[in-house]
Amino acid sequence: MLNRNYRGLLGTKLGMTQVWDANNRVVPVTVIQAGPNVVTQVKTTDNDGYSAVQLGFGEIDPRRINKPLRGHFETSGVTPRRHLVELRTADAGNYRAGQELTGELFDAGQVVDVTGTSKGKGFAGVMKRHGFKGLGAGHGVERKHRSPGSVGGCATPGRVFKGLRMAGRMGHARVTVAGLTIHAVDTERGFLLIKGAVPGPDGGLVFVRSAAKRPAPEPLAPVAEGATAGTAEEASA
Numbered sequence: 310m311l312n313r314n315y316r317g318l319l320g321t322k323l324g325m326t327q328v329w330d331a332n333n334r335v336v337p338v339t340v341i342q343a344g345p346n347v348v349t350q351v352k353t354t355d356n357d358g359y360s361a362v363q364l365g366f367g368e369i370d371p372r373r374i375n376k377p378l379r380g381h382f383e384t385s386g387v388t389p390r391r392h393l394v395e396l397r398t399a400d401a402g403n404y405r406a407g408q409e410l411t412g413e414l415f416d417a418g419q420v421v422d423v424t425g426t427s428k429g430k431g432f433a434g435v436m437k438r439h440g441f442k443g444l445g446a447g448h449g450v451e452r453k454h455r456s457p458g459s460v461g462g463c464a465t466p467g468r469v470f471k472g473l474r475m476a477g478r479m480g481h482a483r484v485t486v487a488g489l490t491i492h493a494v495d496t497e498r499g500f501l502l503i504k505g506a507v508p509g510p511d512g513g514l515v516f517v518r519s520a521a522k523r524p525a526p527e528p529l530a531p532v533a534e535g536a537t538a539g540t541a542e543e544a545s546a
Contacts, residue, residue, distance in 0.1 A: 311360060316414045317396040317518035318343045319366035320501070322425065324511045328492065328502065338492050338502040341423075341515060343412035345499065348404050349385045349393065360401040364410065365390030366514075394516055412499045415491055420520040422487045425509035429481035439474045484508040488520060 320343040327335050350363035369391040371379070382389045385406040415421065435441040435457040444454050457476070462469045486508060493502040507515055 311397055311399050313398070313519075314400045315396060315398040315519040317364065317394070317398075317516060318346050318410060318412065318414060319364055319392055319394055319514065319516055320344060322507055322509050322511055322513050322515050323500075325506070330492075336492055336504055337506075338504055339507040341501045341503060341507065341517060343415075343499055343501045343517060344410055346410045347387050347390065348406055348408040348410065349382065349387055349390065351401055351404050351406060352395075353402060359397065360399055361395050361397045362401045362404050363393060363395050365393050367391030392514060396518060411496070412494055412501050413496050415494055415501060415517070417491055417493050419491045420524050421489055421491060421503070421517050422485055422520050423489055423503065423507045423515055423517050424483065424485040425507060425513055425515040427480045427482055427484045427508045428510050430479035432477065433479035434476045435474060438476065438479045441474075487522065488524065 320341045323340040323342055325337060325339050327337050330336050344366065346364040346366050348362055349365040352359065352361040352363070354360050365382075365387065367390055369389050371389050374382075374389050379389065387407050430437075434455050436443050436455050441457060444450050444456060444458060446454060457474075460469050460473055460475070486506070489507070490504045491501055492504045494500070495502070501517060503517070509515060
């Protein structure tokens with residue numbers, strides 16, 4: 310059973326830039342326009358079997374949604390939204406339909422997971438798509454240096470196994486990058502500055518949520534030689 314409180318927001322990736330931290334070191338960050346999101350549904354354990362919050366983001370012409378979705382938004386009392394996402398969290402009961410959520414949900418230094426659709430690369434070979442080594446460059450090798458080699462369809466088993474890595478369309482897939490750190494939060498403009506790269510093109514839809522895996526604790530400082538008592542912090546002081 311879910312026993313953690315999660316925070317999440319849909320947003321738009323604006324691009325990458327660099328900022329300087331307190332130690333005058335350059336930090337590459339991705340700027341995300343986080344929200345505003347609106348709560349379109351609250352699910353509880355008693356009614357739905359699990360605890361979750363449904364969030365809506367982005368404007369859409371009401372004429373472009375079907376009748377079931379139109380009724381869903383009317384029940385929640387909110388205007389239609391282009392994107393919907395569900396966030397499972399233990400404290401869903403603290404939300405209400407129609408509530409607006411902004412980047413103030415997150416704090417600087419918080420660890421998050423970011424989900425988006427990666428950039429499409431088109432049709433790619435096995436070396437680019439899967440990191441194959443390729444065939445030899447000489448010694449009688451035919452002009453198939455970037456080919457995958459044998460696919461194993463011989464007398465035994467006499468077929469090619471399902472899921473065999475081959476050439477094909479690369480990218481344009483749902484990707485989650487875990488364990489990213491929020492460098493800063495601009496509450497006035499609704500920006501999240503996330504350290505590192507985020508999947509997807511500029512202008513793409515992303516979902517930022519609390520990290521599913523808790524960050525590992527920092528290792529203790531080593532005990533100085535000859536120290537017999539006291540903590541590691543006292544020994545390193």
